[in-house]
Amino acid sequence: MxxxxxxxxxxxxxxxxxxxxxxxxxxxxxxxxxxxxxxxxxxxxxxxxxxxxxxxxxxxxxxxxxxxxxxxxxxxxxxxxxxxxxxxxxxxxxxxxxxxxxxxxxxxxxxxxxxxxxxxxxxxxxxxxIKHESRAYYEEIDNLATFLLEFRYGLPNHVHVIHDAGYVVGLSKFLLHETGIVPKEQFIVDNTPDEFQQSIRMDMNNTSDKKKIPLVF
Structure with a gap:
């Protein structure tokens, strides 16, 4: 059996x-x-x-x-x-x-x-x-934004990420869309096989329709 x-x-x-x-x-x-x-x-x-x-x-x-x-x-x-x-x-x-x-x-x-x-x-x-958890998440983000503005802590305008492919793309999307920090050159260091690099570039390119984010393997 x-x-x-x-x-x-x-x-x-x-x-x-x-x-x-x-x-x-x-x-x-x-x-x-x-x-x-x-x-x-x-x-x-x-x-x-x-x-x-x-x-x-x-x-x-x-x-x-x-x-x-x-x-x-x-x-x-x-x-x-x-x-x-x-x-x-x-x-x-x-x-x-x-x-x-x-x-x-x-x-x-x-x-x-x-x-x-x-x-x-x-x-x-x-x-x-999903909707309930999203509301809770954005309440915390709103609280953080209020704190930063209230006490005038500065945020950087641009960011470079050096990590494996999953983190580089994930962090770039998060930083751009949810904090307004613009990704500049991004560096992938996990020895990504050649056959996957194009799909990762396409995923990164879908991050923004206004700016191409340079990506280095």
């Missing part, structure tokens, strides 16, 4: 995202992805770190309805392999979702993808949760 039948749990997903230890924020990132997705109705296997059930969770990878890749390139070979092995489709979000704008896009993308696969998710409840 197969204890882990393939795609047997319609609301279960596997997440492939931050690389443990290479990304210094990996534990917090995986914890947050798990919490967000659970709040909109999914059961989530994060596979690594304190939020994982360990070996048992790895054994249950085949049960998931689909996989989620949060990455510009690292982890793609894994989800492609699982698609071939178990027929599990995957949803890809090409950078780390930082701030409300990108987090809303990420969650909306997951929900839209899930509609194709009979997950049984309560979409109205999920949308209500």
């Amino acid at each position: 197969n204890e882990n039948p393939i795609r047997s749990e319609k609301k279960t997903v596997n997440i492939f995202a931050s690389i443990p230890y290479q990304d210094q924020f990996w534990k917090g990132n995986l914890k947050t992805y798990k919490e967000l997705l659970e709040h909109i109705g999914f059961k989530v296997n994060v596979l690594f770190g304190p939020e994982s059930a360990g070996v048992k969770e790895w054994q249950q990878i085949p049960r998931a309805n689909f996989n989620i890749l949060i990455s510009p390139w690292y982890g793609q070979s894994i989800v492609e392999h699982l698609q071939e092995l178990y027929g599990q489709p995957f949803f890809k979000f090409p950078h780390i979702p930082i701030g409300a704008n990108e987090t809303e896009k990420f969650l909306a993308g997951v929900l839209e993808f899930a509609r194709q696969y009979d997950t049984g998710i309560d979409y109205e409840k999920a949308q209500a949760y």
Whole structure:
């Protein structure tokens, strides 16, 4: 008897995202992805770190309805392999979702993808949760802006980011759209394979329709 039948749990997903230890924020990132997705109705296997059930969770990878890749390139070979092995489709979000704008896009993308696969998710409840969390987030941003203006602390006008591809694009979008700090030259230092560089450039170019952000690999 197969204890882990393939795609047997319609609301279960596997997440492939931050690389443990290479990304210094990996534990917090995986914890947050798990919490967000659970709040909109999914059961989530994060596979690594304190939020994982360990070996048992790895054994249950085949049960998931689909996989989620949060990455510009690292982890793609894994989800492609699982698609071939178990027929599990995957949803890809090409950078780390930082701030409300990108987090809303990420969650909306997951929900839209899930509609194709009979997950049984309560979409109205999920949308209500996203709106509630966004309101809370922007209240804090508003409080921070008031503090900065009140006490006249200065913010820089421009920023350079030196990091891996997921962070460079994610931080650039956050800083431009949610703080008004303009990204100048951005530097990706994770030895991105050549076949992924063009898609990352396109993702960065979609950050602004008014300014091209220079990107160096």
